[in-house]
Amino acid sequence: MNLVEASEGEVKIRVPEFDDSQGPKEKGDGVFYNPSMEKSRDIFISFLKSWAQKDLSLLDGMAASGIRGIRALKETPISKVTMNDISEEAVNLIRKNVEKNSVQANITHESVEKHIIKNRYDYDYIDIDPFGTPVPYYPLAARCVSHQGVVGVSATDTAVLSGTYPKTCLRKYSSKPANNWCRHENGLRILIAYCAREAARHDRWIRPLLSYFEGHHFRTYLQIGEGKRKADDCLKKLKHIRFDERGWRTKNLKVEDCSGPFWTGQLFSEKVLQNMEKIGKLDEDLLEQWKSECSFDPLFYDTNKISSTLKVAPPPIDEIMEILEEKGFKTSRTHFSPTGLKTDAPYRELEELFIELSE
Ligand SMILES: C[S@@+](CC[C@H](N)C(=O)[O-])C[C@H]1O[C@@H](n2cnc3c(N)ncnc32)[C@H](O)[C@@H]1O
Known part of the structure; x- marks a missing residue:
């Protein structure tokens, strides 16, 4: 096993040689480090x-x-x-x-x-x-x-x-x-x-x-x-x-x-x-995203899917969120999908909005 030095956070460790472009070594092939x-x-x-x-x-x-x-x-x-x-x-x-x-x-x-x-x-x-x-x-x-x-x-x-x-x-x-x-x-x-x-x-x-x-x-x-x-x-x-x-x-x-x-x-x-936010040191966008979605009920709509079902061009998600919030609904993006939208608005509200924005 050829070892090289890797540094992460506050530590430097010896790990098996890895090739960043190849992803992790297979199991059984030396000691795992990804x-x-x-x-x-x-x-x-x-x-x-x-x-x-x-x-x-x-x-x-x-x-x-x-x-x-x-x-x-x-x-x-x-x-x-x-x-x-x-x-x-x-x-x-x-x-x-x-x-x-x-x-x-x-x-x-x-x-x-x-x-x-x-x-x-x-x-x-x-x-x-x-x-x-x-x-x-x-x-x-x-x-x-x-x-x-x-x-x-x-x-x-x-x-x-x-x-x-x-x-x-x-x-x-x-x-x-x-x-x-x-x-x-x-x-x-x-x-x-x-x-x-x-x-x-x-x-x-x-x-x-x-x-x-x-x-x-x-x-x-x-x-x-x-x-x-x-x-x-x-x-x-x-x-x-x-x-x-x-x-x-x-x-x-x-x-x-x-x-x-x-x-x-x-x-x-x-x-x-x-x-975690107070401690800092972590990707702020990721933490903001988790904080924004954490109080929502499970699951989300997919803006591309709604557009393709309605056969209209997908409106920008930020615009949809702004309009829904003006109407008193809660909205958030989700870390699970870049085209996902969490909201308490019912589906028919979204449908109407997508059609309106496409006209
Ligand atoms: C995905 S690696 C762990 C990666 C490590 N936690 C890290 O952050 O780099 C899985 C490890 O589990 C070990 N392993 C597999 N089966 C095990 C078992 N039943 N008990 C203990 N270790 C096991 C393997 O030898 C391997 O080193």
Whole structure:
């Protein structure tokens, strides 16, 4: 394995040689390091700082080069970090990188499943960052994180969750996906629905603090705690949705005509976003976008789709938003799609507006 130096945030680490234009190395090919995930790790650091104001214990369960855990030690108040990986090569590299950055960490070499069970309730934060689906690992993290701790979960099987492989999605996540203009929001809401169900099996509730789609992955930071009643309340937020040409419905449905279940609760905590803003250092446009959409109900309209259904040219989204707001409706763009529009205006209002603007 040829090593080169990479720098991210406040750390410099040794990583396998990579070619920026080629994307990440395949699994099994040395130790995994994907420079294009730096933004995801910047968000991770900003989230940790906004949530963990005191010294908590953190498990970087699938640590690879150790980049997440080392950044947490260098850039946040957290000082109790365990970095674990099943690969011996990865663990050797983590040791070198920990030494290079003069930090103290517990380094373990075993399956994350085994590690979590052995250390039940010891961690306040568990990071699950696998290749592909988190399904083999998340249930144990949800069960064993400390009461009101957080599990950070990545899923890179975006095609499965977004509806390209519906049978796989049903098998892995017990939800029927919907491959339409909301596919990425649908995918994230299927992932969170799965997370809520798995937690509820152990009388635990979830509260999403920060959840997003970015490029080629979904990521959600879930606060998890004990409580049968709150777990029941979470399950009430899992709903089937019927999509049609004019939008979507959640009431008076025949389940066989629907997609889902989807998580229909919040994706973000407003407080966490405010704290992240105060801390700064993160892409301001991204934070503004999340803040703007976080108080809206699920799902959005697609302006291109409405235009093509009505056979009119798509009006500029900013103009549509301005007119709707003048009429007293709430509007926001969404990070899920550049042509998406969140609003409490009914579909027929949009229809009339699109026709009016095209005349
Ligand atoms: C996508 S990489 C993690 C990337 C890393 N978190 C980062 O931000 O660069 C997945 C890692 O999980 C490790 N892994 C796979 N299965 C595992 C298991 N069951 N337990 C622990 N580690 C595992 C792999 O060896 C690999 O290093």
